[in-house]
Amino acid sequence: MHIMEGFLPAGHALAWSAVSAPLVVVGAMRLRKILRDRPEARLTLAAAGAFAFVLSALKLPSVTGSCxxxxxxxxxxxxxxxxxxxxxGTIVLLFQALLLAHGGLTTLGANVFSMAIAGPWIAFGVWKLAGKLGAPMGLAIFLGATLGDLGTYVVTSFQLALAFPDAVSGFGGAFAKFATIFAITQIPLAIAEGLLTVVVMNALAGRQIKTEIRA
Amino acid sequence: MIEADRLAHASRWRRLPLAEKALLCLGLLILAMALPPWPGAVLVLLVASAGAVISGLTLPTWLRLLAPPCFFILTGAATLLVQVSADGIGLAADGGIQAGLLLSRALAAVAALLLLTVTTPMAELVQGLRRLGLPVELAEVTMTTYRFIFILQDTASAMHASQMARLGGDGWRRRIRSAGLLAAALLPRALDQARRLEMGLLARGFDGSLRTLMPAQRVRPWRLAVIAGGLALMAGLSLWI
Amino acid sequence: MILEARRLGHCYVGGVEALRDLDLAVPRGQRLAILGPNGAGKTTLLLHLNGTLRPKSGQVLLDGRAVGYDRASLNSWRRRVGLVLQEPDDQLFAATVFEDVSFGPLNLGLSEAEARLRVEEALEALRITALAERPTHMLSFGQKKRVAIAGAVAMRPEVLLLDEPSAGLDSMGTAHLLAALDQLRQAGTTLVFTTHDVDLAWSWADQVALFHQGGVACQGSAESLLSDRAALAAAHLKMPMALALGLKARQLGLLAADQSLPRGRSESLALLDRLTPPGQ
Amino acid sequence: MILEARRLGHCYVGGVEALRDLDLAVPRGQRLAILGPNGAGKTTLLLHLNGTLRPKSGQVLLDGRAVGYDRASLNSWRRRVGLVLQEPDDQLFAATVFEDVSFGPLNLGLSEAEARLRVEEALEALRITALAERPTHMLSFGQKKRVAIAGAVAMRPEVLLLDEPSAGLDSMGTAHLLAALDQLRQAGTTLVFTTHDVDLAWSWADQVALFHQGGVACQGSAESLLSDRAALAAAHLKMPMALALGLKARQLGLLAADQSLPRGRSESLALLDRLTPPGQ
Structure with missing residues (x-):
């Protein structure tokens, strides 16, 4: 769930960049080391990035009828x-901002935090936890992807509520407002994404894709 | 086909040095963020739009590119119109003004960034980031990603056409299933492409780095000064009003 | 005419004109070759003929009636007109051949038993029954190509559109493919294919449409059109060797007017053998 | 012989034998066609000839000396022997044509100025100077193909290996490509290309090696080998039309023994025109 360019006040934009930057930099440093040891990994990584970009441009049918x-x-x-x-995710967000005017540079930090950090970790955690609790493979994938998607939307609502607190009820009220407005599109999308991920993971299981770029 | 990318390559400003375009557009972006929305944001929006037209875009194209982000901004800004209190939901006292200010700031910022993307091809932007200290490995990954995007997009659209031809788009469940199968078929294609490219590059002496010659551009200081002066004038003007 | 395009126009984003006032008529039960250079818009035309792309102007007619672009119309259109793209890898999604070919029949809403029958029939038609259980990613290029066609055939289309069917195939692969397609035609399927190869068009088409600068410059029987030097030259094409040889043989009296002209390499080489040195 | 393969053997993972006891000799300054069906291992052979793949058995010789697989040997090997894959997207990675072509020269360790010169020279040789600033992803297939070749040419190889150079090109695209390659040959480059197309092999090769079942069944001059019906039949190939016609014309006395045989379609059609009806 992208926050558009210029939407966050300057202070918030800087603060979220400061929060995301160390995490991305640490990731990038580890990546550099991998790339030095295995130069060919840069092609694999680029393929994965391009795949993520193209996938994110894929139109998904949503229950509400919109795409x-x-x-x-x-x-x-x-x-x-x-x-x-x-x-x-950070590379993809940068491309989306620059090529599709989706997201932005000033909001890159906030978007990276919600979509490239919070979302993946929530999805990963839920997936692993559901697996440990004995959920069937498909259900664990569905829950991970759906809650990961919902997680990004909750984090985005949180970010917006911090930036634009309600005049009367403050942060809480604003959070409720943003969460409600985006729920209309995000809940169906999260379910669609959950189902999609199940289909993809099932299809990939049959092909034994090497996860050679696991960092 | 990504429209902003195509426009950047066809832009009248294509040959201008990156420094000039970046100073103008990022300067406008900073002004949009820093100045009071009235009249700062409006000025920025006007200047960016004028720049777009001068660089070769038609006004309808420019507006079409602005429309989708504008839609997202409107949805977000709409929340400022209402307020939540113990009594329930009501109209916010100065909600309209707040939403309007937010809308104009965000729109101006979007326009500033968009002006950069429709006049500057990605390769130049990454080259600029490289000069600003982006590690060379990451710059290479970024550029190779960019190259792969177009290959995979063609593949994905052929896959989509083929699924539609076999009625894979009829109904919600089938569309989800088709999209999933497409994604699952696309990922191994992407990784294969990477492996084949590695083979192809090995034959060209690939030793780990993807060095290439970039076309050299000469930066003219006086033009940078003019742009900086213009930006300062805009700042002064809007602070004075 | 089972399928027609009338004054079709199409621009890509950015204003590149791909089709301009294009007219095309596909006669029922025949093999129509759309012949033209690469990058001229032949693929774009095929994508219009099954409703994947919507024209900026003009219309597509099925059985003489203009087709709409609503969901129901598109659905029945695509049941009747199947499409096979050039690159088979873009068309195989499932893990095994059988699963993949069943994608279309299941989307038709057929019962499992009926879908199974359709799949078996399609594999039979393309002579790849033996491959049914094979994983799709382990097939050769030629095999993949036939699986992709089987996927369209399993929907029992009345018209099958094929984009560059022989591209990437060697002569043996092409021969096998065309033999399989011949069987479909005998069963009544109308076949439309694009190609840049005059020899292929001559060896395998009943009708030819010359594609030039976004439109169909002329359409006619393969023999009349491919022997028309002026029309060919205008489209920067040369006469197929087999046809040139056959016409020469007729002129020399080696081939009677009612005898058929050689179409492929074997027939041409055999005819060439019959040319006798003077005085023998 | 500038390049030789001796008793080359190669198995893919899974034990599929791609090459078996393969012998091949590449004569300096000539055009050698490796002719055989698809999926037979022609590409694998090319990947061995420039050291991208390492053989399980046998060796590759450059100027009569076996080459090693250490870094320095590979480096100088690839300087001397360039490779162009069938699919240009498997070799082009940079955003613009100029950048992409400069990749090889920079890998040679050349200075920027020298690399720039090489790039300009290569673009000139392939006649694509006008494309220098174009983004790679906006090129047509034929243009990409030429850029990929320019990328190899910019390294000034003595031998250029080309995998199916005409695949996917229409007749005009093929003609342009071959003209550009002819220029390279005149400048002294040895050219080796794979193809499944006997007509292409005949129209453009000095020597032909028949690839069959993982080895080279026989190698010889294009004329002697492609007119050898027994050898062709053993490799499931047929005689090129132009050659068959030329031989027949010789037999008929229309072409003297010292006159050259027709190679391409135009020459063949012109020769065919000279066949006269009896009694004229």
Missing amino acids: SHPTGTGLGAMAVGPAATSVI
Whole structure:
């Protein structure tokens, strides 16, 4: 769930960039080391990034009739791990901002936090936890991807509520407002993304894709 | 086909040095963020739009590119119109003004960034980031990602056409299933493409780095000064009003 | 005419004109070759003929009636007109051949038993029954191509559109493919294919449409059109070797007017053998 | 012989034998066609000839000396022997044509100025100077193909290996490509290409090696080998039309023994025109 360019006040934009930057930089440093040891990994990584970009431009039918786009965070977290997903996700968010005017530079930090950090980790955690609790494979994937997607939307609502607190009820009221407005599109999308991820993971299981870029 | 990318390559400003375009557009972006929305944001929006037209876009194209982000901004800004209190939901006292200010700031910022993307191809932007200290490995990954995007997009759209031809788009469940199968078929294609490219590059002496020659551009300081002056004038003007 | 395009126009984003006032008529039960250079818009035309792309102007007619672009119309259109793209890898989604070919029949809403029958019939038609259980990613290029066609055939279309069917195939692969397609035609399927290869068009088409600058420059029987030097030259094409040889043989009296002209390499080489040195 | 393969053997993972006891000799300055069906291992052979793959058995010789697989040997090997894959998207990675072509020269360790010169020279040789600033992803297939070749040419190889150079190109695209390659040959480059197309092999090769079941069944001059019906039949190939016609014309006395045989379609059609009806 992208926050558009210029939507966050300057202070918030800087603060979220400061929160995301260390995490992305750590990821990037680890990635650099991998790339130095295995130069060919840069091609694999680029392929994964391009795949994520193209996937995110895929039109998904949504229950409400409108079309939405999958975030792919859950899929990435389950296929290559949340850490690599963060770096790939940042590159994809940059391309979306620059090529599609979706998202932005000033809001990159906030978007990276919700979609490339929070989303993948929530998806990964839920997926692993559901698996440990004995949930069937398909259900664990569904829950991971759906809750990962919902997680990004909750984090985005949180970010917006912090920036634009309600005049009367403050942060709480604003959070309720943003969460409600986006729920209309995001809940169906999260379910669609959950189902999609199940289909993809099932199809991939039959092909034994090497997860060679797990960071 | 990504429209902003196509426009960037066809832009009249295509040959201008990156430094000039970046100073103008990022300067406008900073002004949009820093100045009071009235009249700062409006000025930025006007200047960016003028720039777009001068660089070769038609006004309808420019507006069409602005429309989708504008829609997202409107949905977000709409929340400022209402307020939540113990009594329930009501109209916010100055909600209209707040929403309007937010809308104009965000729109101006979007326009500033968009002006950069429709005049500057991605390769130049990444080259600029490289000069600003982006590690070379990441710059290479970024550029290879960019190259792969177009290959995979063609593949994905052929896959989509083929699924539609076999009625894979009829109904909600089938569309989800088709989209899932497409994604699952696309990922191994992407990884294969990477492996084949590695083979192809090995034959060209690939030793780990993807060094290439970038076309050199000469930066003219006086033009940078003019742009900076213009931006300062805009800032002064809007602070004075 | 089972399928027609009338004054079709299409622009890509950015204003590149792909089709301009294009007219095409597909006669029922025949093999129609759309012949033209690469990058001229032949694929774009096929995508219009099954409703994947919507024209900026003009219309597509099925059985003489213009087709709509609502969900129900598109659905029945695509049941009747199947499409096979050039690259088979873009068309195989499932893990095994059988599963993949069943994608279309299941989307038709057929029962499992009926879908199974359709799949078996399609595999039979393309002579790939033996591959049914094979994983799709382990097939050769030629095999993949036939699986992709089987996927369309399993929907029992009346018209089958094929984009560059022989691209990437060697002569043996092409021969096998065309033999399988011949069987479909004998069962009544109308076949439309694009190609840039005059020899292929001559060896395998009943009718030819010359594609030039976004439109159909002329359409006619393969023999009349491919022997028309002026029309060919205008489209930057040359006469197929087999046809040129056959016409020469007729002129030399080696081939009677009612004898059929050689179409492929074997027939041409055999005819060439019959040319006798002077005085023998 | 500038390049040789001796008793080359190669198995893919899973034990599929791709090459078996393969012998091949590439004469300096000539055009050698490796002719055989698809999926037979022609590409695998090319990947061995420039050291991208390492053989399970046998060796590759450059100027009569076996080459090693250490870094320095591979480096100088790839300087001397360039490779162009069938699919240009498997070799082009940079955003613009100029950048992409500069990749090889920079890998040679050349200075920027020298690399720039090489790039300009290569673009000139392939006649694509006008495309220098174009983004790679906006090129047509034929243009991409030429850029990929320019990328190899910019390294000034003595031998250029080309995998199916005409695949996917229409007749005009093929003609342009071959003209550009002819220029390289005149400048002294040895050219080796794979193809499944006997007509292409005949129209453009000096020597032909028949690839069959993982080995080279026989190698010889294009004329002697492609007119050898027994050898062709053993490899499931047929005689090129132009050659068959030329031989027949010789037999008929229309072409003197010292006159050259027709190679391409135009020459063949012109020769066919000279066949006269009896009694004229």
